[in-house]
Amino acid sequence: MTGVTLDQVTKRFGDVQVIHGVDLKIEDGEFCVFVGPSGCGKSTLLRMVAGLEETTSGAISIGARDVTHIDPAERGVAMVFQTYALYPHMTVAENMGFGLKMTGHPKAETAAKVAEAARILKLEPLLDRKPKALSGGQRQRVAIGRAIVRGPDVFLFDEPLSNLDAELRVEMRVEIARLHREIGATMIYVTHDQVEAMTLADKIVVLRAGRVEQVGKPLDLYNNPDNRFVAGFIGSPAMNFVAGVAEAGAVTTKGLAQSVASKIALPGAGAEVTVGLRPQHLKIGKGDTHRVELTEALGGVSYVHLTAPSGEKLIVESHDQVSLAPGAMVGISFDAKDAMLFDKDGQRLR
Secondary structure: OOOOEEEEEEEEOOOOOEEEEEEEOOOOEEEEEOOOOOOHHHHHHHHHHHHHOOOOOOEEEOOOOOOOOOOHHHEEEEEOOOOOOOOOOOHHHHHHHHHHHHHHOHHHHHHHHHHHHHHHHHOOOOOOHHHHOOOOHHHHHHHHHHHHHOOOOOOEEEOOOOOOHHHHHHHHHHHHHHHHHHHOOOEEEEEEEEEHHHHHHHEEEEEEEOEEEEEEOOOHHHOOOOEEHHHHOOOOOOEEEEEEEOOOOOEEEOOOOEEEEEEOOOOOHHHHHHEOHHHOEEEEEEEEEEEEEEEEEEEEEEEEEEEEOOOOEEEEOOOOOOOOOOOHHHHHEEOHOOOEOOOOOOOEEE
């Protein structure tokens, strides 16, 4: 078994604590994505698993081994970084096999492993090229191949697609997902891009300020977030939030120009409540309560940006080809069952 377990892991830099008691279990063969805004600690946590950062307290296990204080080279992990870090004077094959060459592996074994990695990553036609003759996506595949030939227990990816353009990012997401299906290894992947997280992960770990906010399958987090932070971070475009006030069986809002009926238990009358609605749950309707700021007509989908009577900003997603001029006044409608409610501390009301 080559799963990864973190038990009350913390990290301090001097007097500053950046990772706060993280408990996490990643199953053997699972694709786990750490996601969160810049500075939330996701790369630091990944580097602690790799052994590139010392763990202040707690324990990290890979399989049955406690690797908390073991050197990186002995942990059975391979890391793919944001930068490709390829040797410019070496061919693709030489770059991929360099690690095995340095550890004294026989030439025949190294060649066989390089050939297998090249097959998996569809790099066979490129083995004799040097990095300057490769595209960005091809260079990143070589960096991944260099990790594959080592045969690690766990693959670690630190924002590997952030240097690629939009089209290549999509292509490489597909490549990495296919790679995981083919080799079945445990993978931990760091990104700030929640689209990457949703499309790649078996399990997502949402981090904020060095703490785990929620762990779950992508659609579980999307459909059932525990708090406002997760609800707003998972989903693109982000969830709309409007301020409201609790009353008997409903939440009164100015941003939606109507009350939101609710069957769940609400705080006392007059308490602050935030209403969350996904863009696809709002519909343009009759009325003149909301001002159009911008319409993004993308063909198959349109995003209408609105300003509410309260001054709050809303996005409506429509699969019709909407054309509304800036300054136009519209109404909106929604089904109350689609609304999520959060208390003044951002916790989900259920």
